[in-house]
Amino acid sequence: MDLVDDAPGPAARQDTARSRAGQENVARILDAALDVFATFGFRGSRIEQIAAAAGLSKTNLLYYFRTKEDLYLAVLQRTLDMWLEPLRALDPARDPADALGDYIARKLAASRDEPAASRLFALEVIQGAPIVAPLLEKTLAAIVAETAGTIEGWVEQGKLGPVSPRHLIYSIWATTQHYADFAAQVRAIEGRDLSDPAFFAEACEHVTRTILQGVLPR
């Protein structure tokens, strides 16, 4: 799950003891950095901009994170866990309609609650996943394999129609993440986004019904 080799050389300031104020600053920096990186990408983000968003001076930020890249990796690492969490595999013992419905709801809630994390991940992948590629090929591929196996089992038991498991997974990811990654577009058309409970319910109901009807046996 780690993106970087730890302790790559001289002790980073990140490793030293830290006061209460220090911990709060680190947290504020990570929050601000997530927003900025998720909007402008790595190269497009200015360290000073992140510092300002966190209420610190640029120099002060660099006291906590030695380089811009260190900060980016820290943000990405913290984000990936919360991002992968809703992707956890399906329970083969459950009824597919229930299990898939939960899965979709979880993923859509993640798009509502952590849109910046979704966008940061999307930016990474659009850029060819220069950093997270190893993680995709290992962790994510493993999660997909497991999930696909469960779906395949349901198909063989006749609980699902003849569906391609991996494409089904892509469909669910795509539709749910769309509301976070393309929020600006949805907002331009719709005038609202997932933070509106009514719209969230609509989206959840549509995605669930469409996909479930599409894969359940007729």
Add this chain to the structure above:
Amino acid sequence: MDLVDDAPGPAARQDTARSRAGQENVARILDAALDVFATFGFRGSRIEQIAAAAGLSKTNLLYYFRTKEDLYLAVLQRTLDMWLEPLRALDPARDPADALGDYIARKLAASRDEPAASRLFALEVIQGAPIVAPLLEKTLAAIVAETAGTIEGWVEQGKLGPVSPRHLIYSIWATTQHYADFAAQVRAIEGRDLSDPAFFAEACEHVTRTILQGVLPR
């Protein structure tokens, strides 16, 4: 459809007469710029990198496009047309299954043939659509309104189940664009992408069947 006011001041070199070599250079620059911008975004892209990709010197590129922003706008403008084309409205007179199937196939083919255009557009929207926002609110919203009206008509005629037109549109966009925007992820899991005819057929069949089954009356 225009993104910029034309002739914003002194005559740009873009307006002057142009030899055969010049036209070829402009085309090569625009192609290279699309790839680079689609990968690194506006701020993350280096003008020299684009020039190198086009086989020109930085100064030479700046002869054709006065500023980086001019070049970006030119790329975006040329891209948007090809991007919006497959979104053209559905024919209300047709059978919804046929019309929607065509729509999906067209959109998926666009993801295969112009993945960079799709990614560039995605980057723009993820960043909050700083430049294309007006276009989204006008042109795109109009296209959506028309398409949604057609779908609504099918619903009222009982040719479709009770589906939310706009969410259906989002689902189609999301699933088809996913194969272009998240190609790196799909490749990491799948080992191939839409350029593989077999995979394209799989994806097309899955999306079409899942979505159509999900919206056709039972």
Add this chain to the structure above:
DNA sequence: GCGACTCTTGATCGAACGGTCAAGGGGCGC
């Protein structure tokens, strides 16, 4: 209240980058 830290700051550096300038090729029409 003293000492040892963690934290904060402003001045500053060097590289990278967008953009300019002046000068010189090179092709095309006449």
Add this chain to the structure above:
DNA sequence: GCGCCCCTTGACCGTTCGATCAAGAGTCGC
């Protein structure tokens, strides 16, 4: 083959940005 104009180049400039440094302010334990 001559001249005009498009094209190409390399040297250069000013700014921005990531990163360093030295010095001082807070703060916490004792």
